Amino acid sequence: MLSAFARAFRTPDLRRKLLFTIGIMVVFRFGSFLPTPGVDYSNVQVCVDQSQGTNDLLGLVNLFSGGALLQLSVFALGIMPYITASIIIQLLRVVIPRFEALHQEGQSGTAKLTQYTRYLTIGLAILQSTTILTVARSGALFPSCSVDVIPDTSVITMLIMIIVMTAGTTLIMWLGELITERGIGNGMSLLIFTQIAARFPTSMWSIAGGEGGAAKFTIVLLVVVLVIALVVFVEQSQRRIPVQYAKRMVGRRMYGGTSTYIPIKINMSGVIPVIFASSLLAIPGLIAQFGEQTSGWVIWVSNNLAPSSAPLHITIYVLLIIFFAYFYTAITFNPDEVADNMKKYGGFIPGIRAGRPTAEYLDYVITRITAPGSLYLAFVALIPVVTFILLNVGQNIPFGGTSILIVVGVGMETVKQIEAQLQQRHYEGFLR
Incomplete structure (x- = not known):
């Protein structure tokens, strides 16, 4: 590299x-x-x-x-x-x-x-x-x-x-x-x-400078490496649905007859569900700051929704992430549109009829793939909370939740961009 x-x-x-x-x-x-x-x-x-x-x-x-x-x-x-x-x-x-x-x-x-x-x-x-x-x-x-x-x-x-x-x-x-x-x-x-x-440097330094900093720093560093490996593995994983294009004559030339695939990522929604869930769940705590601090509803919000380590907060957070993962995937990937485009150009999935059956099959696959993808997002998003509960190193740890998904995703995409330009000039890229 x-x-x-x-x-x-x-x-x-x-x-x-x-x-x-x-x-x-x-x-x-x-x-x-x-x-x-x-x-x-x-x-x-x-x-x-x-x-x-x-x-x-x-x-x-x-x-x-x-x-x-x-x-x-x-x-x-x-x-x-x-x-x-x-x-x-x-x-x-x-x-x-x-x-x-x-x-x-x-x-x-x-x-x-x-x-x-x-x-x-x-x-x-x-x-x-x-x-x-x-x-x-x-x-x-x-x-x-x-x-x-x-x-x-x-x-x-x-x-x-x-x-x-x-x-x-x-x-x-x-x-x-x-x-x-x-x-x-x-x-x-x-x-x-x-x-x-x-x-990241400031956050890691604050962990190392606290009580028991060396041990906590080592544990957090190991967690960082494991989580990066997990995120890279999942973000690169995909379900490939085979697509066959029939041969057809256009004038005197024959087109089609090729095989390809539709790559469906496990996490098609990216980091959006985590951002949506964090923003929506933080609104009650923000409103409570402007209310009478001795009111019953303000005290309840402060005890149950405002702290990220509260059981109710964690439960609602996970459910919102799962919901927004399905919601955003349904918006960004339209099985009917994909099926219509395949039918227009003579493509079909082996064993599946073109048209409506293809759209239903794609919807079935997307629904099943999104389930582990949403759970993966919830797991990564809860890393700061779990680290705070177990190690008491603060919830704004580096490589936690939203930040790790963005940093790893952008890092991999940038490496691919540079590698593609190197390959255009017949140079050896980052990946072997």
Whole structure:
């Protein structure tokens, strides 16, 4: 692999792409430490040191911002508004026929949907920045901190901060598109990878520096290696459904007669179910922070839903992950559409009639494959909770839940991108 990296840097155009991608990542990380106007940076550092944790929803946003949210920096929102906008546009394809028609139009329709995604991203950035600044001003962002992170709470100052954070999100979106056009791989995915990976050294150091740190660090490191191996194995696993194309004459030439397969991954929904479940389950705890702390419902939420280690929280979390795994897979993979395309081009599954029987067979296979895939997602998502209960090393451990799925997935995809470009130049790639 190291020799392949050396060959990649010796290729002029590939070297330019790699260096350009690295440069954008450096700019992206710099913006994560640049404080927003109106924020007292020294007080923020004091509150971050004193804080024992945040709400799960804010913690999820903080994860995708690489810790920039708690710093209240220019890039505090990170890539989360764009991710949310992309998911909403994708889900709206089921509800709004116009969006589905645009999706089927090809490149022109995709460009239009991308434009809608950008507009929605800006709107969500305004909404999220307003919410986060309201939470920070009320003191709910750092409940255990006694100093003010925003000394001046006038309307003008708050408007300037909202505009700066929204502009930061727009700049992140542009940087991601630059990487996609002129760099290596998917720009948005690489920016997410950068922000999540940036937290690993600090998290591992906090584990090693605590009580019994050496033993806990060793155990966590072993768990990390085992979980990475599991994620790589499952993410690469697929059910291959054989497809045979019949021979047909077009003019004087004969086409078809080939054999191929439909690759169906065990985890077709990716990390989306975990994000959906985490966000939905964190909403009651976020609402409870603004309620009367002595109320019965606030106490019940704080005891049963807010702590990630509560039995009810874990049960609902697992059920939501399983539900969203089936829900998102049903949206992204349409057996009827696949069956119609196969029938149109003369393809069939051996032993299965074309048309409706093929769609029913594909739906049957997808339903069975999604069951272990959803359980796998629930298992990976519960790793931080189990580690917290057994080792008491904190729930924001590296390579836990959402972060490990994203980091490993983006890492494998980037390696494949570089390998493909090396193979185009007849060089030996990463895989033998």
